[in-house]
Amino acid sequence: MIEGYRIVDVHCHPIADDLERSKFNAYGSPNCTKDFFADMRAEGVDFCVGSVIRVESEPESFAPFAETNASGFELEKKYPDFYQTGIRINPLFVKDSIAELEKYRKQGVTWIGELVPYMSGYASISSPEILEIFAVARDLGMTVNIHGPQTEDLDNLMKNLPDLKVVAAHPGERKLVLERTELMKRHKNLHWDISGTGLFRWGMLRYLVEQCGADRLLFGTDFPICNIAMQIYGVLSERISDEAKLAIFSGNYDRLSGRN
Numbered sequence: 001m002i003e004g005y006r007i008v009d010v011h012c013h014p015i016a017d018d019l020e021r022s023k024f025n026a027y028g029s030p031n032c033t034k035d036f037f038a039d040m041r042a043e044g045v046d047f048c049v050g051s052v053i054r055v056e057s058e059p060e061s062f063a064p065f066a067e068t069n070a071s072g073f074e075l076e077k078k079y080p081d082f083y084q085t086g087i088r089i090n091p092l093f094v095k096d097s098i099a100e101l102e103k104y105r106k107q108g109v110t111w112i113g114e115l116v117p118y119m120s121g122y123a124s125i126s127s128p129e130i131l132e133i134f135a136v137a138r139d140l141g142m143t144v145n146i147h148g149p150q151t152e153d154l155d156n157l158m159k160n161l162p163d164l165k166v167v168a169a170h171p172g173e174r175k176l177v178l179e180r181t182e183l184m185k186r187h188k189n190l191h192w193d194i195s196g197t198g199l200f201r202w203g204m205l206r207y208l209v210e211q212c213g214a215d216r217l218l219f220g221t222d223f224p225i226c227n228i229a230m231q232i233y234g235v236l237s238e239r240i241s242d243e244a245k246l247a248i249f250s251g252n253y254d255r256l257s258g259r260n
C-alpha cells in the first residue's frame with residue numbers, strides 16, 4: 001500500500017496456473033498466480049482488475065475465450081478482496097459473446113477486457129457485430145476496457161453507442177494523446193487508462209488532467225508486461241491536485257465498476 005491512497009490497477013493480466021500461454025512475463029517473472037498477486041501487493045497495489053489473456057490469432061470457436069474467462073473468474077473467487085476479472089468477448093462469435101456477458105453479469109462481473117483485438121483474430125471495435133455485443137454490455141451497465149484503438153474506430157464506436165462506458169487503454173505517444181484528447185471532449189462516456197506507453201513522458205498526465213478532467217482517467221499498469229512502481233510514482237510525482245490523484249487511483253474505478 002501507498003500511504004494516503006487506495007490504489008486500484010484497472011489494467012493487468014493475471015497469470016493463470018491452469019492455462020498455458022497466459023504468462024506475459026518477458027523476463028520470466030512472475031511465473032505463477034501466487035507470485036503475480038504477491039508482486040502486485042508488494043509494489044503497492046490494493047486492488048486489481050483485468051482479463052486473463054492468451055493469443056488466439058485465428059480462433060475457430062469461442063471456446064478458447066470461454067476458457068480464459070472461466071480461469072479469470074476462478075481467480076476472482078480465490079482473491080475476492082484483491083481482484084476483479086474482466087471477461088473477453090469476440091465479434092467473430094456474437095451469440096456466444098452475448099451469452100457470456102449475460103452469464104457473468106449475473107455472477108457480479110461488471111468489467112469487460114482489456115480486449116486485445118490484434119491478439120484475438122479481429123481488428124475493428126466498431127463493426128456491426130461488435131456493436132451488437134457492446135449494446136448488451138451497455139444495457140447490463142458493464143464497462144469495456146479496449147486496447148489502444150485507432151482514433152476513427154473509437155470515434156465510430158462512441159458515436160454508435162454514446163452511453164456505453166468505455167476505457168481506452170494506453171496514452172501512447174504525443175500524436176495519439178492530442179488526437180484522443182479531442183475525442184474525449186466529444187464523448188462523455190469515454191475514459192482512458194494510463195497503463196503502458198505514455199506516462200514516462202514528463203507532463204503527459206498533467207496535460208490529460210487539464211484537457212479531459214481527472215474524472216476520465218484511470219490508473220493501470222499492464223503488469224506483468226510493465227513496471228508497477230514506475231506507474232505509481234508517475235502519478236504521485238505529477239504536479240496535479242491530490243483530488244485528481246485520488247480520482248485516478250481509485251475513485252473513477254469505483255464509480256464505473258459499481259463496486260467499492
Ligand SMILES: [Zn+2]
Pocket residue numbers: 011012013114222
Ligand atoms: Zn494489456
